[in-house]
Amino acid sequence: MPKRVDHNLRRLQIAEALWRIAASRGLEEVSMRQVAAEAGVSTRLVQYYFETRERLLVEALALRNEHDRKRIEGRLPEGASLRDAIRVLLLGLLPLDEESRQSTLIQLAYGVRAVNDPLLAEHVIRPSKPGLDELVTELLAGAQAAGQLHEGLELMREAGTLLALSNGMSYDVLMGMRSADDAIALVDYNLRRVFLSEAT
Amino acid sequence: MPKRVDHNLRRLQIAEALWRIAASRGLEEVSMRQVAAEAGVSTRLVQYYFETRERLLVEALALRNEHDRKRIEGRLPEGASLRDAIRVLLLGLLPLDEESRQSTLIQLAYGVRAVNDPLLAEHVIRPSKPGLDELVTELLAGAQAAGQLHEGLELMREAGTLLALSNGMSYDVLMGMRSADDAIALVDYNLRRVFLSEAT
DNA sequence: TTTTATGTGATACGATCGTATCATAAAAGA
DNA sequence: TCTTTTATGATACGATCGTATCACATAAAA
Numbered sequence: 001m002p003k004r005v006d007h008n009l010r011r012l013q014i015a016e017a018l019w020r021i022a023a024s025r026g027l028e029e030v031s032m033r034q035v036a037a038e039a040g041v042s043t044r045l046v047q048y049y050f051e052t053r054e055r056l057l058v059e060a061l062a063l064r065n066e067h068d069r070k071r072i073e074g075r076l077p078e079g080a081s082l083r084d085a086i087r088v089l090l091l092g093l094l095p096l097d098e099e100s101r102q103s104t105l106i107q108l109a110y111g112v113r114a115v116n117d118p119l120l121a122e123h124v125i126r127p128s129k130p131g132l133d134e135l136v137t138e139l140l141a142g143a144q145a146a147g148q149l150h151e152g153l154e155l156m157r158e159a160g161t162l163l164a165l166s167n168g169m170s171y172d173v174l175m176g177m178r179s180a181d182d183a184i185a186l187v188d189y190n191l192r193r194v195f196l197s198e199a200t
Numbered sequence: 201m202p203k204r205v206d207h208n209l210r211r212l213q214i215a216e217a218l219w220r221i222a223a224s225r226g227l228e229e230v231s232m233r234q235v236a237a238e239a240g241v242s243t244r245l246v247q248y249y250f251e252t253r254e255r256l257l258v259e260a261l262a263l264r265n266e267h268d269r270k271r272i273e274g275r276l277p278e279g280a281s282l283r284d285a286i287r288v289l290l291l292g293l294l295p296l297d298e299e300s301r302q303s304t305l306i307q308l309a310y311g312v313r314a315v316n317d318p319l320l321a322e323h324v325i326r327p328s329k330p331g332l333d334e335l336v337t338e339l340l341a342g343a344q345a346a347g348q349l350h351e352g353l354e355l356m357r358e359a360g361t362l363l364a365l366s367n368g369m370s371y372d373v374l375m376g377m378r379s380a381d382d383a384i385a386l387v388d389y390n391l392r393r394v395f396l397s398e399a400t
Numbered sequence: 401t402t403t404t405a406t407g408t409g410a411t412a413c414g415a416t417c418g419t420a421t422c423a424t425a426a427a428a429g430a
Numbered sequence: 431t432c433t434t435t436t437a438t439g440a441t442a443c444g445a446t447c448g449t450a451t452c453a454c455a456t457a458a459a460a
Protein backbone atom coordinates (compact mmCIF):
# COMPACT_ATOMS: atom_id res chain seq x y z
CA MET A 1 0.00 0.00 0.00
CA PRO A 2 0.99 3.65 0.24
CA LYS A 3 3.02 6.18 1.98
CA ARG A 4 3.37 4.53 5.37
CA VAL A 5 3.55 7.25 7.97
CA ASP A 6 3.82 6.92 11.74
CA HIS A 7 0.31 7.83 12.79
CA ASN A 8 1.09 7.99 16.48
CA LEU A 9 3.89 10.46 15.84
CA ARG A 10 1.68 12.64 13.66
CA ARG A 11 -1.07 12.57 16.25
CA LEU A 12 1.40 13.59 18.92
CA GLN A 13 2.67 16.48 16.82
CA ILE A 14 -0.85 17.74 16.37
CA ALA A 15 -1.67 17.21 20.04
CA GLU A 16 1.42 19.19 21.02
CA ALA A 17 0.23 22.06 18.87
CA LEU A 18 -3.07 21.94 20.71
CA TRP A 19 -1.29 21.98 24.05
CA ARG A 20 0.62 25.10 23.09
CA ILE A 21 -2.53 26.90 22.01
CA ALA A 22 -4.51 25.77 25.05
CA ALA A 23 -1.78 26.92 27.42
CA SER A 24 -1.00 30.21 25.71
CA ARG A 25 -4.38 31.32 24.42
CA GLY A 26 -6.93 29.11 26.14
CA LEU A 27 -9.08 26.17 25.16
CA GLU A 28 -11.64 28.34 23.42
CA GLU A 29 -9.00 29.27 20.84
CA VAL A 30 -8.49 25.62 19.99
CA SER A 31 -10.12 25.24 16.60
CA MET A 32 -9.32 22.74 13.91
CA ARG A 33 -7.78 25.47 11.80
CA GLN A 34 -5.75 27.06 14.58
CA VAL A 35 -4.34 23.73 15.66
CA ALA A 36 -3.49 22.87 12.07
CA ALA A 37 -1.73 26.19 11.59
CA GLU A 38 0.21 25.81 14.85
CA ALA A 39 1.25 22.29 13.87
CA GLY A 40 2.18 23.45 10.39
CA VAL A 41 -0.18 21.07 8.62
CA SER A 42 -3.37 21.45 6.67
CA THR A 43 -6.73 21.51 8.36
CA ARG A 44 -7.66 18.36 6.50
CA LEU A 45 -4.86 16.52 8.21
CA VAL A 46 -6.18 17.34 11.66
CA GLN A 47 -9.53 16.04 10.48
CA TYR A 48 -7.86 12.94 9.18
CA TYR A 49 -6.10 12.00 12.41
CA PHE A 50 -8.77 13.24 14.82
CA GLU A 51 -12.12 12.99 13.10
CA THR A 52 -13.91 15.66 15.04
CA ARG A 53 -13.07 18.57 17.26
CA GLU A 54 -14.55 16.86 20.28
CA ARG A 55 -12.37 13.80 19.75
CA LEU A 56 -9.37 16.02 19.18
CA LEU A 57 -9.91 17.71 22.52
CA VAL A 58 -10.43 14.47 24.40
CA GLU A 59 -7.56 12.57 22.82
CA ALA A 60 -5.11 15.44 23.12
CA LEU A 61 -5.91 15.49 26.84
CA ALA A 62 -5.38 11.76 27.12
CA LEU A 63 -2.00 12.14 25.44
CA ARG A 64 -1.10 14.96 27.78
CA ASN A 65 -2.08 12.91 30.82
CA GLU A 66 0.20 10.13 29.67
CA HIS A 67 2.92 12.68 29.03
CA ASP A 68 2.56 14.08 32.54
CA ARG A 69 2.49 10.69 34.19
CA LYS A 70 5.82 9.79 32.62
CA ARG A 71 7.29 13.14 33.58
CA ILE A 72 6.35 12.83 37.24
CA GLU A 73 7.39 9.20 37.48
CA GLY A 74 10.78 10.12 36.08
CA ARG A 75 11.26 12.60 38.87
CA LEU A 76 11.23 10.33 41.86
CA PRO A 77 14.85 9.52 42.80
CA GLU A 78 15.60 5.87 43.37
CA GLY A 79 16.63 5.72 47.00
CA ALA A 80 14.48 8.57 48.23
CA SER A 81 13.19 8.69 51.78
CA LEU A 82 9.46 8.63 52.37
CA ARG A 83 9.59 12.28 53.21
CA ASP A 84 11.40 13.14 50.00
CA ALA A 85 9.01 11.00 48.02
CA ILE A 86 6.07 12.97 49.37
CA ARG A 87 7.91 16.22 48.80
CA VAL A 88 8.66 15.39 45.17
CA LEU A 89 5.08 14.36 44.67
CA LEU A 90 3.70 17.59 46.13
CA LEU A 91 6.12 19.82 44.26
CA GLY A 92 5.24 17.90 41.10
CA LEU A 93 1.75 19.35 41.35
CA LEU A 94 3.03 22.92 41.30
CA PRO A 95 3.74 24.95 38.14
CA LEU A 96 7.41 25.48 38.91
CA ASP A 97 8.86 25.33 35.41
CA GLU A 98 7.49 26.04 31.97
CA GLU A 99 6.43 22.47 31.31
CA SER A 100 4.60 21.93 34.59
CA ARG A 101 3.09 25.36 34.20
CA GLN A 102 1.70 24.24 30.87
CA SER A 103 0.41 21.05 32.46
CA THR A 104 -1.30 22.93 35.26
CA LEU A 105 -2.85 25.33 32.80
CA ILE A 106 -4.11 22.57 30.54
CA GLN A 107 -5.47 20.55 33.43
CA LEU A 108 -7.25 23.59 34.81
CA ALA A 109 -8.72 24.63 31.47
CA TYR A 110 -10.06 21.15 30.86
CA GLY A 111 -11.21 20.94 34.47
CA VAL A 112 -13.34 24.04 34.21
CA ARG A 113 -14.92 22.72 31.05
CA ALA A 114 -15.40 19.26 32.53
CA VAL A 115 -17.61 20.55 35.31
CA ASN A 116 -20.46 20.78 32.84
CA ASP A 117 -19.28 18.19 30.35
CA PRO A 118 -19.54 14.62 31.67
CA LEU A 119 -17.63 13.21 28.71
CA LEU A 120 -14.62 15.37 29.50
CA ALA A 121 -15.03 14.83 33.23
CA GLU A 122 -14.23 11.17 32.81
CA HIS A 123 -10.91 12.03 31.21
CA VAL A 124 -10.08 14.85 33.60
CA ILE A 125 -11.03 13.34 36.91
CA ARG A 126 -9.93 9.78 36.45
CA PRO A 127 -6.22 10.39 35.90
CA SER A 128 -5.94 13.20 38.42
CA LYS A 129 -7.66 11.43 41.29
CA PRO A 130 -6.43 7.88 40.79
CA GLY A 131 -5.58 7.63 44.40
CA LEU A 132 -3.11 10.34 45.19
CA ASP A 133 -4.80 10.68 48.54
CA GLU A 134 -4.38 6.98 49.23
CA LEU A 135 -0.79 7.02 48.00
CA VAL A 136 0.25 9.86 50.27
CA THR A 137 -1.65 8.33 53.17
CA GLU A 138 0.27 5.09 52.70
CA LEU A 139 3.58 6.90 52.50
CA LEU A 140 2.72 8.72 55.71
CA ALA A 141 1.76 5.42 57.34
CA GLY A 142 5.14 4.04 56.42
CA ALA A 143 6.85 7.05 57.93
CA GLN A 144 4.72 6.75 61.04
CA ALA A 145 5.64 3.10 61.43
CA ALA A 146 9.27 4.14 61.20
CA GLY A 147 8.72 6.68 63.95
CA GLN A 148 9.36 9.68 61.71
CA LEU A 149 6.14 11.57 62.42
CA HIS A 150 4.82 13.78 65.18
CA GLU A 151 2.16 12.24 67.36
CA GLY A 152 -1.59 12.72 67.21
CA LEU A 153 -1.85 13.04 63.43
CA GLU A 154 -4.74 11.69 61.38
CA LEU A 155 -2.83 10.48 58.37
CA MET A 156 -5.66 10.54 55.85
CA ARG A 157 -6.48 14.11 56.76
CA GLU A 158 -2.85 15.16 56.70
CA ALA A 159 -2.56 13.66 53.22
CA GLY A 160 -5.67 15.50 52.12
CA THR A 161 -4.35 18.72 53.57
CA LEU A 162 -0.99 18.43 51.84
CA LEU A 163 -2.55 17.67 48.46
CA ALA A 164 -5.21 20.35 48.68
CA LEU A 165 -2.52 22.78 49.76
CA SER A 166 -0.48 22.08 46.65
CA ASN A 167 -3.51 22.30 44.41
CA GLY A 168 -4.58 25.53 45.99
CA MET A 169 -1.16 27.09 45.61
CA SER A 170 -0.98 25.93 42.00
CA TYR A 171 -3.66 28.37 41.07
CA ASP A 172 -1.99 31.19 42.98
CA VAL A 173 1.39 30.56 41.39
CA LEU A 174 -0.21 30.34 37.97
CA MET A 175 -1.85 33.72 38.43
CA GLY A 176 1.33 35.27 39.71
CA MET A 177 -0.22 35.88 43.13
CA ARG A 178 2.41 33.76 44.82
CA SER A 179 6.02 33.13 43.94
CA ALA A 180 7.35 29.64 43.27
CA ASP A 181 9.80 29.97 46.15
CA ASP A 182 6.99 30.91 48.46
CA ALA A 183 4.99 27.88 47.43
CA ILE A 184 7.94 25.56 47.99
CA ALA A 185 8.58 27.13 51.37
CA LEU A 186 4.98 26.53 52.38
CA VAL A 187 5.18 22.89 51.34
CA ASP A 188 8.32 22.50 53.42
CA TYR A 189 6.74 24.27 56.36
CA ASN A 190 3.91 21.75 56.33
CA LEU A 191 6.30 18.83 55.95
CA ARG A 192 8.19 20.10 58.99
CA ARG A 193 4.88 20.24 60.78
CA VAL A 194 4.25 16.56 60.07
CA PHE A 195 7.71 14.99 60.09
CA LEU A 196 9.88 14.93 63.18
CA SER A 197 13.19 16.18 61.80
CA GLU A 198 14.62 17.65 58.67
CA ALA A 199 17.17 14.86 58.25
CA THR A 200 16.34 11.82 56.16
CA MET B 201 -37.28 62.77 28.14
CA PRO B 202 -38.26 59.21 27.42
CA LYS B 203 -38.98 55.91 28.91
CA ARG B 204 -36.85 56.28 32.02
CA VAL B 205 -35.64 52.83 32.88
CA ASP B 206 -33.35 51.79 35.71
CA HIS B 207 -30.14 51.12 33.84
CA ASN B 208 -28.38 49.53 36.76
CA LEU B 209 -31.22 47.09 37.22
CA ARG B 210 -31.25 46.19 33.53
CA ARG B 211 -27.51 45.72 33.54
CA LEU B 212 -27.79 43.47 36.56
CA GLN B 213 -30.48 41.37 34.88
CA ILE B 214 -28.28 40.88 31.86
CA ALA B 215 -25.25 40.16 34.01
CA GLU B 216 -27.22 37.55 35.92
CA ALA B 217 -28.09 35.85 32.66
CA LEU B 218 -24.39 35.77 31.83
CA TRP B 219 -23.60 34.27 35.23
CA ARG B 220 -26.09 31.47 34.66
CA ILE B 221 -24.64 30.65 31.25
CA ALA B 222 -21.06 30.88 32.45
CA ALA B 223 -21.75 28.57 35.39
CA SER B 224 -23.87 26.05 33.54
CA ARG B 225 -22.31 25.97 30.10
CA GLY B 226 -18.98 27.73 30.44
CA LEU B 227 -17.59 31.12 29.45
CA GLU B 228 -17.06 30.10 25.86
CA GLU B 229 -20.84 29.81 25.46
CA VAL B 230 -21.25 33.41 26.54
CA SER B 231 -22.15 35.23 23.35
CA MET B 232 -24.14 38.40 22.95
CA ARG B 233 -27.02 36.41 21.50
CA GLN B 234 -27.00 33.67 24.11
CA VAL B 235 -26.93 36.14 26.96
CA ALA B 236 -29.75 38.11 25.38
CA ALA B 237 -31.84 34.97 24.97
CA GLU B 238 -31.15 33.88 28.55
CA ALA B 239 -32.09 37.32 29.84
CA GLY B 240 -35.18 37.37 27.65
CA VAL B 241 -34.20 40.54 25.82
CA SER B 242 -33.10 41.37 22.32
CA THR B 243 -29.48 41.17 21.28
CA ARG B 244 -29.53 44.86 20.59
CA LEU B 245 -30.30 45.54 24.22
CA VAL B 246 -27.23 43.74 25.39
CA GLN B 247 -25.26 45.85 22.95
CA TYR B 248 -26.95 48.93 24.28
CA TYR B 249 -26.06 48.36 27.94
CA PHE B 250 -22.67 46.73 27.40
CA GLU B 251 -21.20 48.07 24.19
CA THR B 252 -18.98 45.15 23.37
CA ARG B 253 -18.59 41.55 24.34
CA GLU B 254 -15.33 42.24 26.09
CA ARG B 255 -16.90 44.94 28.23
CA LEU B 256 -19.83 42.66 28.94
CA LEU B 257 -17.49 39.98 30.24
CA VAL B 258 -15.46 42.35 32.37
CA GLU B 259 -18.38 44.27 33.83
CA ALA B 260 -20.42 41.16 34.55
CA LEU B 261 -17.45 39.89 36.52
CA ALA B 262 -17.17 43.15 38.42
CA LEU B 263 -20.84 42.94 39.31
CA ARG B 264 -20.41 39.37 40.45
CA ASN B 265 -17.44 40.29 42.62
CA GLU B 266 -19.51 42.95 44.29
CA HIS B 267 -22.34 40.45 44.69
CA ASP B 268 -19.99 37.93 46.32
CA ARG B 269 -18.44 40.48 48.63
CA LYS B 270 -21.85 41.41 50.03
CA ARG B 271 -22.79 37.77 50.41
CA ILE B 272 -19.67 36.88 52.38
CA GLU B 273 -19.82 39.99 54.53
CA GLY B 274 -23.40 39.16 55.42
CA ARG B 275 -22.31 35.82 56.72
CA LEU B 276 -20.05 36.84 59.55
CA PRO B 277 -22.09 36.75 62.78
CA GLU B 278 -21.79 39.81 64.97
CA GLY B 279 -20.19 38.51 68.13
CA ALA B 280 -18.17 35.76 66.54
CA SER B 281 -14.94 34.52 68.06
CA LEU B 282 -11.73 34.89 66.11
CA ARG B 283 -11.77 31.19 65.45
CA ASP B 284 -15.33 31.31 64.12
CA ALA B 285 -14.50 34.32 62.01
CA ILE B 286 -11.69 32.41 60.34
CA ARG B 287 -13.89 29.37 59.96
CA VAL B 288 -16.67 31.34 58.29
CA LEU B 289 -14.14 32.96 56.03
CA LEU B 290 -12.61 29.65 54.97
CA LEU B 291 -15.95 27.95 54.44
CA GLY B 292 -17.05 30.95 52.44
CA LEU B 293 -14.45 30.01 49.85
CA LEU B 294 -15.95 26.56 49.34
CA PRO B 295 -18.79 25.75 46.92
CA LEU B 296 -21.13 24.48 49.61
CA ASP B 297 -24.46 25.66 48.21
CA GLU B 298 -25.72 26.44 44.75
CA GLU B 299 -24.87 30.11 44.94
CA SER B 300 -21.31 29.70 46.17
CA ARG B 301 -20.88 26.88 43.69
CA GLN B 302 -21.81 29.31 40.95
CA SER B 303 -19.38 31.86 42.35
CA THR B 304 -16.55 29.36 42.46
CA LEU B 305 -17.29 28.25 38.94
CA ILE B 306 -17.42 31.78 37.59
CA GLN B 307 -14.27 32.78 39.43
CA LEU B 308 -12.45 29.73 38.13
CA ALA B 309 -13.61 30.18 34.54
CA TYR B 310 -12.50 33.80 34.52
CA GLY B 311 -9.30 32.84 36.31
CA VAL B 312 -8.29 30.38 33.63
CA ARG B 313 -8.93 32.96 30.97
CA ALA B 314 -7.15 35.68 32.92
CA VAL B 315 -3.87 33.79 32.91
CA ASN B 316 -3.35 34.88 29.32
CA ASP B 317 -5.46 38.01 29.36
CA PRO B 318 -3.93 40.85 31.39
CA LEU B 319 -7.08 42.97 31.12
CA LEU B 320 -9.14 40.27 32.79
CA ALA B 321 -6.37 39.47 35.25
CA GLU B 322 -6.72 42.88 36.80
CA HIS B 323 -10.39 42.21 37.55
CA VAL B 324 -9.87 38.62 38.66
CA ILE B 325 -6.82 38.95 40.85
CA ARG B 326 -7.48 42.24 42.54
CA PRO B 327 -10.72 41.34 44.31
CA SER B 328 -9.66 37.83 45.17
CA LYS B 329 -6.26 38.67 46.65
CA PRO B 330 -7.06 41.94 48.35
CA GLY B 331 -5.34 40.76 51.45
CA LEU B 332 -7.07 37.62 52.58
CA ASP B 333 -3.68 36.34 53.64
CA GLU B 334 -3.07 39.44 55.70
CA LEU B 335 -6.56 39.36 57.15
CA VAL B 336 -6.29 35.76 58.33
CA THR B 337 -2.79 36.40 59.63
CA GLU B 338 -4.09 39.29 61.72
CA LEU B 339 -6.96 37.24 63.06
CA LEU B 340 -4.50 34.53 64.02
CA ALA B 341 -2.28 37.11 65.68
CA GLY B 342 -5.24 38.25 67.74
CA ALA B 343 -5.96 34.70 68.76
CA GLN B 344 -2.32 34.14 69.63
CA ALA B 345 -2.26 37.24 71.78
CA ALA B 346 -5.32 35.85 73.60
CA GLY B 347 -3.48 32.62 74.18
CA GLN B 348 -5.81 30.57 71.99
CA LEU B 349 -3.19 29.00 69.73
CA HIS B 350 -0.74 26.16 69.95
CA GLU B 351 2.90 27.15 70.28
CA GLY B 352 5.56 27.30 67.61
CA LEU B 353 3.29 28.39 64.76
CA GLU B 354 4.35 30.75 62.00
CA LEU B 355 1.16 32.71 61.62
CA MET B 356 1.66 33.94 58.07
CA ARG B 357 2.37 30.44 56.89
CA GLU B 358 -0.55 28.99 58.78
CA ALA B 359 -2.79 31.60 57.16
CA GLY B 360 -1.40 30.73 53.75
CA THR B 361 -1.92 27.04 54.41
CA LEU B 362 -5.52 27.47 55.50
CA LEU B 363 -6.39 29.60 52.51
CA ALA B 364 -4.63 27.42 49.97
CA LEU B 365 -6.28 24.41 51.56
CA SER B 366 -9.73 25.91 51.02
CA ASN B 367 -8.92 26.93 47.48
CA GLY B 368 -7.55 23.51 46.68
CA MET B 369 -10.58 21.75 48.07
CA SER B 370 -12.88 24.10 46.16
CA TYR B 371 -11.78 22.55 42.92
CA ASP B 372 -12.23 19.03 44.27
CA VAL B 373 -15.70 19.72 45.61
CA LEU B 374 -16.65 21.38 42.34
CA MET B 375 -15.59 18.34 40.38
CA GLY B 376 -17.38 15.99 42.72
CA MET B 377 -14.12 14.42 43.82
CA ARG B 378 -14.71 15.38 47.43
CA SER B 379 -17.93 15.80 49.37
CA ALA B 380 -18.87 19.06 51.02
CA ASP B 381 -18.92 17.38 54.43
CA ASP B 382 -15.45 16.05 53.85
CA ALA B 383 -14.17 19.51 52.96
CA ILE B 384 -15.73 21.06 56.06
CA ALA B 385 -14.26 18.29 58.21
CA LEU B 386 -10.80 18.98 56.79
CA VAL B 387 -11.12 22.68 57.54
CA ASP B 388 -12.11 21.86 61.10
CA TYR B 389 -9.27 19.38 61.43
CA ASN B 390 -6.82 22.10 60.51
CA LEU B 391 -8.45 24.60 62.83
CA ARG B 392 -8.10 22.09 65.65
CA ARG B 393 -4.49 21.78 64.68
CA VAL B 394 -3.95 25.52 65.13
CA PHE B 395 -6.32 26.49 67.92
CA LEU B 396 -5.96 25.14 71.43
CA SER B 397 -9.49 24.02 72.16
CA GLU B 398 -12.84 23.67 70.44
CA ALA B 399 -14.58 26.05 72.84
CA THR B 400 -14.85 29.76 71.99
C1' DT C 401 4.30 -1.79 -14.63
C1' DT C 402 -0.14 -1.52 -13.26
C1' DT C 403 -3.19 -1.35 -9.49
C1' DT C 404 -4.90 0.20 -5.26
C1' DA C 405 -5.14 1.62 -0.50
C1' DT C 406 -3.25 5.48 2.17
C1' DG C 407 -2.16 10.14 3.02
C1' DT C 408 -2.71 15.09 1.80
C1' DG C 409 -4.53 19.41 -0.35
C1' DA C 410 -8.22 22.60 -1.94
C1' DT C 411 -12.45 24.11 -1.35
C1' DA C 412 -17.39 24.60 -0.24
C1' DC C 413 -21.63 24.81 2.96
C1' DG C 414 -24.32 26.23 6.59
C1' DA C 415 -24.20 28.04 11.23
C1' DT C 416 -22.83 31.29 14.62
C1' DC C 417 -20.31 34.97 16.01
C1' DG C 418 -19.36 40.36 17.07
C1' DT C 419 -20.71 44.44 15.53
C1' DA C 420 -22.90 48.18 12.81
C1' DT C 421 -26.84 50.40 10.80
C1' DC C 422 -31.42 51.85 10.29
C1' DA C 423 -35.85 52.44 11.96
C1' DT C 424 -39.27 53.14 15.51
C1' DA C 425 -41.81 53.26 20.02
C1' DA C 426 -42.37 55.90 24.04
C1' DA C 427 -42.46 59.56 27.29
C1' DA C 428 -40.70 63.94 29.35
C1' DG C 429 -40.16 68.94 28.33
C1' DA C 430 -41.60 72.90 25.20
C1' DT D 431 -49.59 69.24 21.00
C1' DC D 432 -45.23 68.91 19.25
C1' DT D 433 -40.54 68.05 19.71
C1' DT D 434 -36.69 65.73 21.33
C1' DT D 435 -34.20 62.29 23.76
C1' DT D 436 -34.07 57.59 25.38
C1' DA D 437 -34.89 52.79 24.80
C1' DT D 438 -35.69 48.88 21.82
C1' DG D 439 -36.37 46.07 17.59
C1' DA D 440 -35.03 44.29 12.94
C1' DT D 441 -31.64 43.24 10.10
C1' DA D 442 -27.27 43.07 7.52
C1' DC D 443 -22.06 42.27 6.92
C1' DG D 444 -17.90 39.99 7.15
C1' DA D 445 -15.31 36.59 9.71
C1' DT D 446 -14.60 32.16 11.69
C1' DC D 447 -16.15 27.93 12.88
C1' DG D 448 -16.95 22.45 12.25
C1' DT D 449 -17.48 19.44 8.87
C1' DA D 450 -18.04 17.34 4.27
C1' DT D 451 -16.60 16.55 -0.40
C1' DC D 452 -13.72 16.05 -4.26
C1' DA D 453 -9.37 15.46 -6.28
C1' DC D 454 -4.79 13.82 -6.40
C1' DA D 455 -0.18 12.23 -5.03
C1' DT D 456 2.43 8.43 -3.39
C1' DA D 457 4.38 4.01 -2.67
C1' DA D 458 3.56 -0.86 -1.50
C1' DA D 459 1.46 -5.01 -3.63
C1' DA D 460 0.05 -7.43 -7.86
